[in-house]
Amino acid sequence: MAERSFKAEVEKLRTPAGEEFRGEGILGVTKALLQSGVSYVAGYQGAPISHLMDVLADANDILEELGVHFESSASEATAAATLAASVNYPLRGAVTFKATVGTNVASDALANLASGGVTGGALIIVGEDYGEGSSIMQERSHAFAMKSQIWLLDPRPNLASIVHAVEKSFELSEASNTPVMLQMRIRACHVHGRFIAKANVRPAFTLKDAIENPVRDVSRIVLPPASFVHEEEKIQRRWPAAIDFIKREKLNEFFGNAEGEVGIVTQGGMYNTLMRALELLGLADIHGNTDVPVYVMNVAYPLVDDEVRGFCENKRAVLMIEEGQPEFVEQSVNMILRQADLDARVHGKDLLPRAGEYTPVALMKGLLKFFEQYWPDWSGRKGLPQGVLAAIAPQRPVPVPVNAQHAVTTEPPTGTSITQTAVAEPKEPLPAPELHPRPPSFCTGCPERPIFTAMKLVERELGPHHVSCDIGCHLFSILPPFNIGATTMGYGLGWAGAAAFNTGETQKRTISMMGDGGFWHNGLTSGVGNAVFNKSNNVLVIVDNGYSAATGGQDILSSRAPNRIRATNNPIETAVRGVGVKWVKTLTRTYDVAKMRDTLREALTTPQTGPKVIIAQSECMLNRQRRVKPLVRKLASEGKRVVRERFGVDADTCTGDHSCIRLSGCPSLTVADNPDPMRREPIAAVLNSCVGCGLCGEVSHAAVLCPSFYRAEVVTNPTRWDRLSARLANALIGWLQRRVASREIRYV
DSSP states (O other), X not given: OOSSOOTTGGGGGGOXXXXXXXXXXXXXXXXXXXXXXOOEEEEOOOSSSSOHHHHHHHTHHHXXXXXXEEEEOSSHHHHHHHTTHHHHSOOOEEEEEEETHHHHHHHHHHHHHHHHOOSSOEEEEEXXXXXXTOSSOOOOSHHHHXXXXXXXXXXXXXXXXXXXXXXXXXXXXXXXXXXXXXXXXXXXHHOEEEEEOOOOOOOSSOHHHHHHSOOOOGGGSOOTTHHHHHHHHIIIIIHHHHHHHHHHTTOSEEESOTTOSEEEEEEGGGHHHHHHHHHHTTSBOTTOOBSSOEEEESEEESOOHHHHHHHHTTOSEEEEEOOSSSOHHHHHHHHHHHHTTOOOEEXXXXXXXXXXXXXXXXXXHHHHHHHHHHOTTSOTTTTOOHHHHHHHSOOOOOOOOSSGXXXXXXXXXXXXXXXXXXXXXXXXXOOOOOOOOOOOOOOTTOTTHHHHHXXXXXXXXXXXXXXXXXXXXXXXXXXXXXXOOSEEOSTTOTTGGGTTOOOTTOSOOOEEEXXXXXXXXXXXXXXXXXXXXXXXXXXXXXXXXXXXXXXXXBOOTTOOSOXXXXXXXXXXXXXXXXXTOOEEXXXXXXXXXXXXXXXXXXXXXXXXXXXXEEEEEOXXXXXXXXXXXXXXXXXXXXTOOEEEEEEEEOTTTOOSOOHHHHHHOOTTEEEEOOSOTTOOSOEEEEOTTOOOOOHHHHHHHHTTOOOOEEEEEEEESOOHHHHHHHHHHHHHHHHHHHHHHHTSOOOX
């Protein structure tokens, strides 16, 4: 079950020609694919930057009606290689994955695809995971487009522009026999808007036609000497064909007053942010109307030299807005102008941040510097709203006045017309308040948490071990309270990251982590197979959630849930043994901390040589709650009996040393005031967010802590027997409490 369902929204994909389509950006992309006569779509779900794979999965019935084949790929490399169907046949195909890690994985296939070229339109839709909210290293897809000469589109973030870009991408690909990459930032994927729909189109040439009428063209295969010819063809024929198409179809756009002395060149994906910044500076309205000349590069690569020269030839200076680094576009614009001997100055990273996300505030600061230098007639900062001034003001510590007499008025700096109020420093500056960081952590009840609790318990006995991490939720173990993990190299590369630590000079072993998603992505070969082949004596823990939890809950080969269009229930243990691992243990309940600890200890100390694999199974609690909570609410609303388990802490038993919190780190575990007036230490307490996984009690038992945890059942719509049992239990407990109280020694 994916974390987000589009079952209701995908019905909009049936919108007929001429009617208005309203919805989310990624639905617009899907509609554009269907309007373009796509024959096949595939991809790897990766992180849910775009949710396009979830949309396609929910729209599979509509795809089948149109004869479109949809496939969930094993990895990004698999997805990219799927586009080989468009090399020899006039088949339009699209694949999707997350950039840039997905592009990294797919780069070999993409390079081969771009070298030989395509006959049908081939489109790669990448979810550009860049910015402060990103979950990966900060890189750009632009470098991959340049490296392999894949044309890169970066459309303005509105549905009409996005749909137009998808449709024209297929035409551009076919006109230049080159794959096209469509860059979709997360905000563009989820922006809401509207456009006039066209009819969905069945592919004119089908997969059946291709299978029954095979075509073979040796010149399209990347094999010397053809590979050298491909390089020449890219430059001499494909590039000019792409430039002609971009100019003819006017894929790039011009806004504002073309005669202005200064101008702005921007990536298409930055257009909305630019317009917001200009609006806040009083240079544009909410509809995007502006007098500032703006050249919008909806095609980020290749650049159209004629358009760049034409825009800049009567300008004193232009500001290049290019998010991320290096400044590929800025360098190219500079080269185009210098070769044409044009005098326009090009500014970019000298006035804007060299790296990082370009927010409206970041753009406003750069625009102010640019306009104040090259547009003397502009009134500058004068008259800007106080909120804008506060946002663009330099960020420096503001001392706190001791009393009102410390406020003094100063003269404004040269070149400004704003009256500023400075505050004199107090004699003893107050310390800045300490802001506690809030790093990501395991969810409440996460089945991966007890695995690392068990590791900490083993660490007490055997000492610390080198732990190689992997991409996935288990990577949160590197943070407190576990502080486990040394490196992470990529999705499914957990065991490969410890491959060098393979020597007979020590009996100590390393531990590697891998999730079920990463295992099927490439961990089976790059990790497990590699360890078998090289006779590793180390340990791998595979976290089997039942689906690819880190990417949004999509099904994978080992998922236990039945899937109508996929083959599931293929055990990881069978695959591991199939490549030669002899020592394999499967634990079907990770919350059994004692068993998890004992299994880890055995793997780390057994005299048996060879790789050792522990498969730790429990369903992702987040997805479980997402599935179970609606059912519980439904049953309760119907008056049916519902039982929910909760855990609590006995205040009289809790010692207040909080070892239980340090060993589990559960967000539901906190501290509370001690009700005993003779004890000052706060006791542990369980919040109402508890999901009843039982880990706190398991930890206390396995680590031999105080037995302060108790389990309770919260019953909704109790039966008569429930009520009677509760009354009897309360009566018995009350009698025992009174009996104990009667024996207490009281001092008067």
